[in-house]
Amino acid sequence: MDKRNYNLPALLSIMVAMLLFKTTQGQYIKKQADDQARLYNYAEAIPLYEKAYRKKATSAAARGMADSYRLMSAYTLAEPWYAKLATMPDHTAADEIHYAGILMNNSKYAAAKEMLDSYLNKKNGDKTAENMRSGCDSAAKWLSAPAKGTLDNLKALNSQWSDWGTAFNKGVIIFASDRPYDSLQHNPFFSTTNIRQKYYGWTGNSYLHLYESNGQDSTSTKLLARNINGDYHSANASYTADGSKLYYAVTDLKKKGRTLLGKDEPYTLNVEVMEQQWDSATGRWRQSSPFPYNGIFNYPVGDPFISPDGQELYFVADYGDKGYGGTDIYYSHADENGKWQTPVNMGPEINTQGNERTPVFDKAGTFYFASDGQPGIGGLDIYKAIKTSGHWVTKNMGIPVNSPQDDFAPALDSTTIYFSSNRPGGKGSDDIYRFIPARILLFSLSGHILDKKTNKPLSNAEVIINNKETGIPLKVVTDEEGNYHVKLDSISSYELSVAKTDYNSVTGAVVTTKGLSASRDLRYDAMLEAPEKVTEKKPEPQPAPNKxxxxxxxxxxxxxxxxxxxxxxxxxxxxxxxxxxxxxxxxxxxxxxxxxxxxxxxxxxxxxxxxxxxxxxxxxxxxxxxxxxxxxxxxxxxxxxxxxxxxxxxxxxxxxxxxxxxxx
Known part of the structure; x- marks a missing residue:
């Protein structure tokens, strides 16, 4: 269960095949390679495809090499094989769009556009290709104008293997890694499986497991409990705000049963979402329970994100023709009895013909997710979406959060965004990064102008805000409710005055943004007084003692x-x-x-x-x-x-x- 490998495009968690399903002697090397690829053992399929290609340079062997490297995220190694494949007369349109994606991964946008144009001539109107082409056009703009801030590789979490996904619970960071680990399995579930206990054939590395760390010291990293980390994949942790519930993605061996002919056919075990409850009495996680809309033999369900109150579960799934393309993002609501209701697709404003991944909300209600179907820089990009007037408005996060490679698994901690990426220069194949945006202080001034005698709002009152640093005045007029609002320069002091026809002006008030360390809306209210109409001179009131x-x-x-x-x-x-x-x-x-x-x-x-x-x-x-x-x-x-x-x-x-x- 690599972060991409259950939906880009094969819908895999673990492929099970019994020993009865073995290649017989005399089969060609290409057939052996195909068998390994069918079982998603790309690390073993690649040398067989290469041997087959050397024996006979066929498009099938070249495609096997190219696709295997692509699915292992080895983009630089995949490119020359797709280049060879593209010159062969029997290459397919699918080969072209895969090649274009690899070229984007390798920052070769002009060449990618040419390949996409060729593909679109064959598949006119293909939305995924059109979005990829749009991404090629936008990439130069994003690359030339990176967001200001600090980007850190979290070396205390990362290893030379794949480390990805970030969650927070009780002051520690939870993440997934396929680094080597001591065997957790003592008695195999099957005695006749070809799945090796310590290595995942897709990557050639260990299976993914969940770890915790303080984020500062690599020696603090340790595996989570045995009833969370099984013998195979565990990843994508998400906790409720009180830490009482944990949702995560797993794969496990389950037997499907024999066919009518009595044979053990190979089958796919898809990723599924599990729930754990914390038992405060014992200080341990209880036995896990599966999400009721899993489909281990039929479709993948993963990338869970639980709302802080535990009432909404967001996840990705490929429910076949129920969605828009690959994996879509869904959500399910818990009823008053805690029962999960039928999942709801988040719709075409979020989901595409491609794959949407790793959903998460921040505390302000902004939605973040990864996608390879939206216009992007390359591979999976991270997007944020804000709901406006009932509609999601989606925006690419740009550089440096995104790169031409895969960027995914966003996690928010205040204004800091944590994410994972297999971009060059990391410590391993996937690393966890942190981006802290440069602080941009924004200030504004609001207020309410009233009639002092009647306490009623005054419309069309003119508020003059004079910048004492620049001498440049700002002017704003109150609305029908007597309110005004105006943006201020970041650091300055302002002298204020308020005037309205038939009223005495108010002057002399000062507000300042100097010394403020956070953006804020300042406030200045005023009451205007109408001059008294004098019909006859009245004697001045005489002062009195103790008054x-x-x-x-x-x-x-x-x-x-x-x-x-x-x-x-x-x-x-x-x-x-x-x-x-x-x-x-x-x-x-x-x-x-x-x-x-x-x-x-x-x-x-x-x-x-x-x-x-x-x-x-x-x-x-x-x-x-x-x-x-x-x-x-x-x-x-x-x-x-x-x-x-x-x-x-x-x-x-x-x-x-x-x-x-x-x-x-």
Missing amino acids: TYKLENVYFDVAKADIKPGTATELDKLVKLLQDNPTWKVEIATHTDSRASDSYNLKLSQRRAESIVVYLIGKGIASDRLVAKGYGETRLLNRCANGVRCSEEEHLANRRTEFTILNM
Whole structure:
């Protein structure tokens, strides 16, 4: 069960043949090679095909060599054999599309397009070939503009053999490998099977088994439990979020039974999906149970991905004419009794005439999978799909996640993508890689503009955001609900103002993206006030002792106590009032909303009150006439206490600066 070998294109897990089914003496070498290929023993078929070709250069022998190397993912070795085959008059259209795929694997896109054109002349409208040709056209663009970030070969996991598939469970990484291992089998299931206990004839390596590792130290790598790793293939692990269930793909020997003639005919045992339940009492995995829609004698079912809550199982299968091509991606939902319902095909927005593999979702609901049927760079490529208006929109992940070779088995951990690839330069035939995209910080500013008197939204209010670094202003107009939204430059400070006809403007507020380490949407709300219409001059209200007055438009930066330029203008009015009334003694009080801790807010408000007092003293007001008092969130004006969800406008009502005349 190589990561491709149960669907590209042969639908194999293990081919079983009894010793009664042996080649008789006198058969040709080509027949011997075909027998080995029929049993998917390509490692043994290749030298026989080569010997047959040397004896007689036939297209059948050349095709046997080319196809065997292709199915073993030995693309550079396959290419010269397909080149020979393509010159032979009796080569087929299938030979041409296979040759084109190999040329793409070897980054020879111009030659691949020529071969695809020849193929399409014979098979006009073939969607797979058309997508391959589209991939040839796009490959140059993808190769010239790789995504920025860090690509790592996870050497602590990889070996000189095939290592692929990544899953996470309880702080460890789970993966599959066909590295040599000590025999797990003591008593053979069959005594007459030609399947060797330690070696997989397709690759000539050991069977795949599941391992765990801390990902940092190769000495931490160890086999999973015996009831997970059987005598043959185990791969494609997927865990629920709580680690209580494990789904994985396996192959195992099962006897099909004899024919009516009493002969043991060869048959294919396909990959199937198994479930394990964790027994917390014993600290072990329980006996596995098969997915009810497996078909070990009829079709492959593999690459399971279980949703974190264990309610949705995604997998690949080739259910014959029920799908769109090779292996398609399906999902099944568990009902209220935990019974898996009839699988649903994900449809043509995901599945193609080719093979779709290794489905997985990230926490945000983005779907990732591998495919050789979508337009790609070569072989299996990794794609991501986002559901928009009820439809999947699919995008090739590009370089360096994809390469001209096979790239598959994506796994997401935050913004990091793990995947597997047999690209050149790796440690083994397949290696596990990690790509960390370069961090691109994106910022925006949103807000809500209201009428201060009526608390109703104001449409067509103009918000001006002036970039203090560049001096370039941004302008945005509120919608009918009084909302606005605008993108900001990555690193800068912005001075804000809001204006609307028949309203007083609001100025002096500042927001900044400096020092932020993650993308975010900043918030600035404002309330505009319409000027009072004066019909007759009314006498000014007379100040009274022990009465508190609010200082309007006194602002501080977030978590700061420095006097802002716009605030100084308002404070100068208080300076004038104190100068005109030299006998007054006043308390300067600042208040916060309930966000942040009580003690933090109390200290912050005290520092702000002291900053105002220092400013007034600097303007010539005697210090013994001033008392600084920070009340924090102890005197809220509304319901917005700790833990209460409130709007920004409600919180804004609590953030205020006041002065109280203590005596006159």
